[in-house]
Structure formats: C-alpha cells, structure tokens
Amino acid sequence: MSFDSGKEKTQTIMGVSPEQAVVEMEEAGAWMVGANCGLGPELYVRVCGRMRAVTSRPVWVKPSAGIPQMVGTEIAYPQRPDAFASFALQLREAGANVIGGCCGTGPDHIKRLVAVLASQSSVRKH
Numbered sequence: 001m002s003f004d005s006g007k008e009k010t011q012t013i014m015g016v017s018p019e020q021a022v023v024e025m026e027e028a029g030a031w032m033v034g035a036n037c038g039l040g041p042e043l044y045v046r047v048c049g050r051m052r053a054v055t056s057r058p059v060w061v062k063p064s065a066g067i068p069q070m071v072g073t074e075i076a077y078p079q080r081p082d083a084f085a086s087f088a089l090q091l092r093e094a095g096a097n098v099i100g101g102c103c104g105t106g107p108d109h110i111k112r113l114v115a116v117l118a119s120q121s122s123v124r125k126h
C-alpha cells in the first residue's frame with residue numbers, strides 16, 4: 001500500500017487510512033502488512049506507527065527517496081543516502097520490522113540504512 005494523499009499525506013490515493021489498510025490486508029490473508037513508495041521515510045514514520053497500533057503482524061516499510069520532482073522530462077528522487085537513512089531509527093521505533101527502499105533508492109541508500117540501524121541497539125517495544 002502506498003500512502004501519499006489526504007491532508008496529512010497518510011492516506012492512499014483512494015482515501016484509505018493506514019488502519020483501514022491493515023484491516024483489509026489482514027482480511028485478505030496477509031502475513032505481513034506495510035507501506036511502500038510514497039513521499040519519503042519521514043512521512044512513513046507516522047503511517048508505520050498507525051499500522052503498528054492496530055496489528056500484531058510484522059510491519060514492512062519501504063519508502064521512496066523523498067518527494068519525487070520533475071527534472072526536465074525525468075522524475076527524480078532527491079533524498080541522498082544519509083538523509084534517507086536518518087529516518088531508520090524513527091521507523092524502527094514506530095514499529096517497523098522490515099525497512100527497505102522503493103523509488104529513488106539504490107545500494108548506497110540501503111548500505112547507509114543498515115549502518116544506522118546497526119549503530120544503535122534495538123529497543124523493541126513490540
């Protein structure tokens with residue numbers, strides 16, 4: 001599910017909230033629920049926390065590298081690996097069990113993500 005719409009940018013384009021999405025995904029038999037793509041990791045901290053609050057299943061978060069911008073005729077994702085990875089701890093704190101990257105991310109984003117997560121011991125509340 002991708003959340004990039006609504007006043008707080010925490011709904012799908014069709015207006016589905018994170019909580020509604022969890023219910024629908026679980027009813028469809030999902031073993032893991034989550035969010036991908038969207039408008040960057042900072043906006044998925046809240047989405048992740050809202051999903052975590054209503055599910056005991058693993059939560060998977062795979063944000064894009066920031067808010068996409070048009071550069072000429074190309075879509076560009078502006079967030080550099082360090083900026084992208086700086087939200088890793090907040091995502092883990094919000095309850096993410098799996099963190100990855102969608103549009104605009106590459107090996108360097110994931111390497112920084114791993115480095116940030118490995119640098120801080122996990123204090124899981126879930």
Ligand SMILES: [Zn+2]
Binds near residue numbers: 036
């Ligand atoms: Zn994407």
